[in-house]
Structure formats: structure tokens, C-alpha cells
Amino acid sequence: xxxxxxxxxxxxxxxxxxxxxxxxxxxxxxxxxxxxxxxxxxxxxxxxxxxxxxxxxxxxxxxxxxxxxxxxxxxxxxxxxxxxxxxxxxxxxxxxxxxxxxxxxxxxxxxxxxxxxxxxxxxxxxxxxxxxxxxxxxxxxxxxxxxxxxxxxxxxxxxxxxxxxxxxxxxxxxxxxxxxxxxxxxxxxxxxxxxxxxxxxxxxxxxxxxxxxxxxxxxxxxxxxxxxxxxxxxxxxxxxxxxxxxxxxxxxxxxxxxxxxxxxxxxxxxxxxxxxxxxxxxxxxxxxxxxxxx
Amino acid sequence: xxxxxxxxxxxxxxxxxxxxxxxxxxxxxxxxxxxxxxxxxxxxxxxxxxxxxxxxxxxxxxxxxxxxxxxxxxxxxxxxxxxxxxxxxxxxxxxxxxxxxxxxxxxxxxxxxxxxxxxxxxxxxxxxxxxxxxxxxxxxxxxxxxxxxxxxxxxxxxxxxxxxxxxxxxxxxxxxxxxxxxxxxxxxxxxxxxxxxxxxxxxxxxxxxxxxxxxxxxxxxxxxxxxxxxxxxxxxxxxxxxxxxxxxxxxxxxxxxxxxxxxxxxxxxxxxxxxxxxxxx
Numbered sequence: 355x356x357x358x359x360x361x362x363x364x365x366x367x368x369x370x371x372x373x374x375x376x377x378x379x380x381x382x383x384x385x386x387x388x389x390x391x392x393x394x395x396x397x398x399x400x401x402x403x404x405x406x407x408x409x410x411x412x413x414x415x416x417x418x419x420x421x422x423x424x425x426x427x428x429x430x431x432x433x434x435x436x437x438x439x440x441x442x443x444x445x446x447x448x449x450x451x452x453x454x455x456x457x458x459x460x461x462x463x464x465x466x467x468x469x470x471x472x473x474x475x476x477x478x479x480x481x482x483x484x485x486x487x488x489x490x491x492x493x494x495x496x497x498x499x500x501x502x503x504x505x506x507x508x509x510x511x512x513x514x515x516x517x518x519x520x521x522x523x524x525x526x527x528x529x530x531x532x533x534x535x536x537x538x539x540x541x542x543x544x545x546x547x548x549x550x551x552x553x554x555x556x557x558x559x560x561x562x563x564x565x566x567x568x569x570x571x572x573x574x575x576x577x578x579x580x581x582x583x584x585x586x587x588x589x590x591x592x593x594x595x596x597x598x599x600x601x602x603x604x605x606x607x608x609x610x611x612x613x614x615x616x617x618x619x620x621x622x623x624x625x626x627x628x629x630x631x632x633x634x635x636x637x638x639x640x641x642x643x644x645x646x647x648x
Numbered sequence: 649x650x651x652x653x654x655x656x657x658x659x660x661x662x663x664x665x666x667x668x669x670x671x672x673x674x675x676x677x678x679x680x681x682x683x684x685x686x687x688x689x690x691x692x693x694x695x696x697x698x699x700x701x702x703x704x705x706x707x708x709x710x711x712x713x714x715x716x717x718x719x720x721x722x723x724x725x726x727x728x729x730x731x732x733x734x735x736x737x738x739x740x741x742x743x744x745x746x747x748x749x750x751x752x753x754x755x756x757x758x759x760x761x762x763x764x765x766x767x768x769x770x771x772x773x774x775x776x777x778x779x780x781x782x783x784x785x786x787x788x789x790x791x792x793x794x795x796x797x798x799x800x801x802x803x804x805x806x807x808x809x810x811x812x813x814x815x816x817x818x819x820x821x822x823x824x825x826x827x828x829x830x831x832x833x834x835x836x837x838x839x840x841x842x843x844x845x846x847x848x849x850x851x852x853x854x855x856x857x858x859x860x861x862x863x864x865x866x867x868x869x870x871x872x873x874x875x876x877x878x879x880x881x882x883x884x885x886x887x888x889x890x891x892x893x894x895x896x897x898x899x900x901x902x903x904x905x906x907x908x909x910x911x912x913x914x915x916x917x918x919x920x921x922x923x924x925x926x927x928x929x
Contacts, residue, residue: 358819359819359820359822359823359826360752360753360754361752361753361822361826361832361835363753363832364755366749366753366832366833367749367753367755367758368749368755368757370745370746370748370749370753371745371746371749371750371761373741373742373745373746374742374743374745374746374761374765374807375746375761375764375765377742377798377801377802378764378765378768378802379764380783380798381780381783381798381799381801381802382768382771382776382802383764384779384783385776385779385780385782385783386776386779388779388782388783389776389778389779392778392779442667445663446663446664446667449659449660449663449664450660450664452660454657454660454661456661460664460668461917462914462917463664463667463668463671464664464667464668464671465913465917465920465921466910466913466914467671468857468913468920469857469861469906469909469910469912469913470861470906470909470910471860471861471863471879471905471906471909472861472863473861473863473879473882473883474861474879474882474902474905474906477882477886477898477902478674478675478678478902479674480886481674481677481678481681481895481899482673482674482677486690486692487689487690487692487694487895488692489677489693489694489696492692492693493693521671521674524671526924529921529924529925530924530925533921533925578772582772582774582775583772583774585774585863585864586863586864586879589863589864589867589883590883590886604774604775607774607775607777607778608774608777608864611777611778612777612778612868617778620777620778621778621779624775624776624777624778624779627774627775628771628775628776631771631772631775632767632771635767635769635771639766639769
């Protein structure tokens with residue numbers, strides 16, 4: 355390959371990347387370094403004394419049943435969101451992709467919830483399920499005999515968070531699944547139909563394998579959403595409760611840092627979360643690289 | 649298509665209408681609540697059709713907000729808008745410049761810059777709350793627009809999208825502009841940026857929504873009412889005891905927070921979908 359043309363300037367490129375680099379260093383690398391640094395110290399929250407404690411903050415976390423409970427509920431929560439929202443959006447994308455009338459109307463109606471803030475999605479469903487004024491809570495109580503109170507019942511709190519988070523995430527998955535489905539070559543599907551494959555067989559043997567890059571990408575993105583971006587819903591709807599039943603990891607970082615002022619412990623948790631995100635990023639990137647060459 | 653039976657043709661329509669009803673269900677009741685008195689809402693079950701207090705409720709929300717909040721939805725909308733625009737425009741400008749440098753220049757440290765930016769790709773602010781808060785507080789940016797906007801501009805997505813697009817631009821254009829005597833910045837301004845308008849529009853939609861919908865960060869750094877965004881206002885209105893909540897005002901504010909980004913997505917749907925699926929590639 356011939357060498358690509360490049361502008362000859364020496365100083366200019368540095369000037370051009372400076373704003374981005376300043377922001378990245380100031381608001382990403384510096385805070386990250388701080389988090390790593392602080393995770394090795396025990397700090398007096400009111401300034402003053404700092405004691406180096408090595409890995410004690412980490413050891414404390416790993417011996418803390420609360421931390422493991424939080425870990426467990428985060429994994430369950432992220433999995434519940436990922437599975438439910440991906441399954442529903444794939445199903446809806448398949449229906450929209452059937453060359454039916456009004457498909458662009460349907461598409462718009464599926465996509466707009468993407469614009470709703472995670473926190474607002476939480477408030478919408480909170481209002482539906484509020485034990486005193488909620489329409490659904492009322493229906494459940496007086497029509498089905500189910501006493502709804504997510505402030506007291508852990509499984510109901512978990513269910514409500516999952517509904518609100520998945521409701522919002524369906525739009526995102528729908529966009530990608532529909533784009534993926536539209537790139538499946540139609541002649542291939544028709545050839546299989548002529549050979550006698552029914553719609554279900556065609557889906558599992560042709561369409562689903564061809565969608566696998568999209569599915570994998572969405573799997574990672576949904577896990578990231580479920581683990582890290584659902585803080586607003588948890589904060590608004592259950593505040594980690596009842597008790598600590600829905601205290602996911604990002605909520606615990608916030609509570610320990612902002613409310614309990616345990617900087618060392620909160621920083622150690624931040625470091626662990628950052629490692630998790632970086633692993634997911636690398637997995638995602640490796641995969642994208644492979645797809646590009648393929 | 650392949651299937652021809654009538655029942656098979658009706659099936660997707662039934663399913664999709666069902667989905668639309670479920671998606672719209674909470675929005676409808678929030679709208680009904682925003683047109684009623686608080687007494688209507690508290691006398692559960694709330695009536696299922698809209699009431700006659702629409703103008704009154706939205707008027708009060710916009711001009712003064714709920715009792716004890718001390719911020720009107722008008723002010724909060726202004727703040728949400730400034731934050732969303734600041735993040736969208738700031739991110740696009742900064743990322744265009746960085747991507748231009750990385751693609752069109754060869755300089756020592758280019759690889760390093762690329763990786764330093766890349767590593768921030770998926771890292772949400774949620775995982776580095778305390779130290780970022782400290783940086784902003786040390787810079788004296790608590791309760792300020794700069795504090796709301798600047799840390800949210802960190803993110804590699806825009807740099808990557810623009811980088812990909814720039815890589816597909818034929819280099820002969822750059823070379824020719826150079827031969828014609830244009831400087832590299834003239835090439836950037838009058839040739840490259842106009843060529844990039846589709847990805848820029850896509851990024852704008854995504855980042856505007858991202859900025860408008862920020863929650864944790866404004867929650868941390870805005871303690872003064874005049875800097876509340878809509879979402880923070882809603883949180884504050886809901887944080888009292890249930891009986892003290894003015895549901896009708898809260899629900900009007902919820903719709904005011906929800907409608908602007910939805911309009912942006914619906915109107916710019918094409919750019920939005922292109923932008924989302926392009927960052928994947």
C-alpha cells in the first residue's frame with residue numbers, strides 16, 4: 355500500500371489534540387489515579403490524617419458479606435435486564451422486519467423510549483407501582499389480591515427495577531437487531547424456504563447465526579448498562595432497599611463514598627469497577643477488530 | 649414474502665400494537681396525572697381519563713415548581729438545555745480536532761494519544777465518582793455550568809466515529825488542497841468538516857440526549873437551586889414523604905423532561921440510527 359498523504363506540520367497536531375488530552379487527563383486519568391492511590395489509605399473524612407493501609411481496604415471488601423451480596427444482586431440484575439430486554443427487542447424487531455405495512459411507524463414507536471432518561475423511566479414505573487397512588491399497585495391489590503409494596507418486599511423491588519430498566523433498554527436493542535436483520539440476505543432465506551425449512555427452522559439455522567455479531571455486541575453493551583448505568587433507577591426507585599436488597603455495586607460506591615464518607619473503601623470499589631469495565635471494553639474491542647478483518 | 653396466510657400477516661401487527669400499548673401505558677397515566685388535582689391522584693384509583701387542570705398544573709410547574717423545591721421548571725429546563733448543548737457541542741468540537749490530528753498528521757506520541765483516548769471508551773462516571781468530584785471541587789467548579797459540562801465531555805465514542813469517517817476520506821483531497829496553497833486548518837474548516845456533516849448530526853443527537861439525561865453528576869455537584877436540572881428537580885420533589893408530594897406538578901415536570909429529547913430522536917431518527925449503528929462497526 356502506498357504511503358498515505360499526511361500534513362507536514364510539526365507543532366499543529368499537538369495543539370489539536372490538546373483540548374481532548376487535557377480533558378481526558380483531568381477528568382479521567384487523574385481521578386483514576388486518585389482512586390487507586392486512595393484505595394490504599396484509610397482517611398479521616400474531615401481532612402487531616404491519612405494512614406497507609408496497603409491492601410486492607412480491598413481485604414475488608416472481600417471479607418464483607420455486604421459486598422458479596424451487592425455483587426450477587428448486580429449480576430442477577432444485569433442478567434435479568436440483558437435477557438429480558440434482548441429477547442423482547444429481538445422478537446419485536448423480527449415482527450417489524452416482515453415487510454409489513456406501517457413498518458416505519460412501528461419503528462418510530464419502538465425507538466423513542468431511547469430518549470427517555472433512565473431516571474425518568476424509573477419515575478414512570480414508580481408512579482405505576484406506588485403502593486398508595488399507583489394504578490398497577492391498585493389493580494394488583496383490589497383485582498388480583500396481591501399486596502404490592504416494593505419498599506418492604508425485596509423480590510418486588512427487584513422486579514420493579516428490572517421492568518423499568520428493561521422498558522428503557524428495549525429501544526436500544528431494537529435499533530441494532532433491526533439493522534442486523536435488514537442485512538441478512540433475503541435470497542438465502544428464500545432458498546431455505548424453497549428447500550422446505552419452516553419459519554422457526556429458518557430463524558435458528560440462518561438468521562440467528564448471521565445475527566451473532568450484533569447479539570454479542572449487544573450482550574456486552576447490555577451488561578455494561580445493567581451494571582453501571584442503572585444507578586439513577588436504583589437511586590430514585592428503591593434507594594438500594596428494602597434494607598440493602600437492591601444495592602447494586604455502583605449504588606454502593608456512591609453510598610459508601612458520598613453518604614458514609616468512607617473514601618478508602620469507596621475508592622477500592624471504584625478501582626474494582628474500573629477493572630471490570632476495562633475488561634469488557636477489551637473484550638468488545640477484540641471482537642470488533644476480528645469482525646473488521648472478517 | 650414467503651408466508652401468505654392471512655393469519656400470519658395479521659400476527660406482527662397484533663404483536664407490535666400490543667408492544668406499543670405497553671410502551672405507552674405509563675406515559676398515558678403520567679399525562680392524566682398531570683391534568684388532574686393532587687386530590688384526584690391521591691384518591692386511588694385515579695380516574696383514567698384526563699382532567700381539566702392541564703393549563704393550571706403546567707403553568708405552576710413552569711413558573712414556580714412544587715412547594716419547597718425553590719426552582720421552576722423553566723429554570724431547570726434552561727439548565728438541562730445548557731448542559732445538553734454544552735456537552736453535545738463541546739464533545740463534537742473537541743473530538744473533531746483530536747480525530748483530525750490523529751488521522752491526518754504523523755507525530756511522535758500519536759499512538760499514545762490514541763490509546764489514552766481509547767481506554768475511556770466505555771467508562772461511565774459512576775465508577776469514579778469521588779475522585780472526579782474532588783477534581784471539580786478543587787477547580788472551584790461546584791454549582792457551575794463548566795462543572796456540569798466538562799467532565800461529561802470525556803468519552804471516546806465521538807473521536808472514534810470521526811476517526812473512522814476521516815479514514816475513509818480520500819487523501820488525494822488533502823494533498824490537492826495543500827498543492828493549491830490551502831493550509832491544513834483551511835482544509836479542515838472548508839473541506840473536511842462540511843464533508844463530515846452526517847456523522848456530526850448523528851453525534852449531536854446521541855450526545856444531546858446523553859447530556860439532557862445526565863443524573864448522577866448533577867446530583868453530586870448542584871446544591872444550589874439555580875443550577876438544578878429537570879431530573880434533579882424531580883428527584884428533590886419526590887424525596888419527601890408520600891403525602892407531601894404534589895404528584896400533579898411532579899408529573900407535569902416529568903413530561904417536560906421527557907418531551908424535548910423524544911422530539912430530537914423522532915425528528916432526527918435517520919441520523920440517530922446511523923450514528924448508533926456506525927459506532928458499532
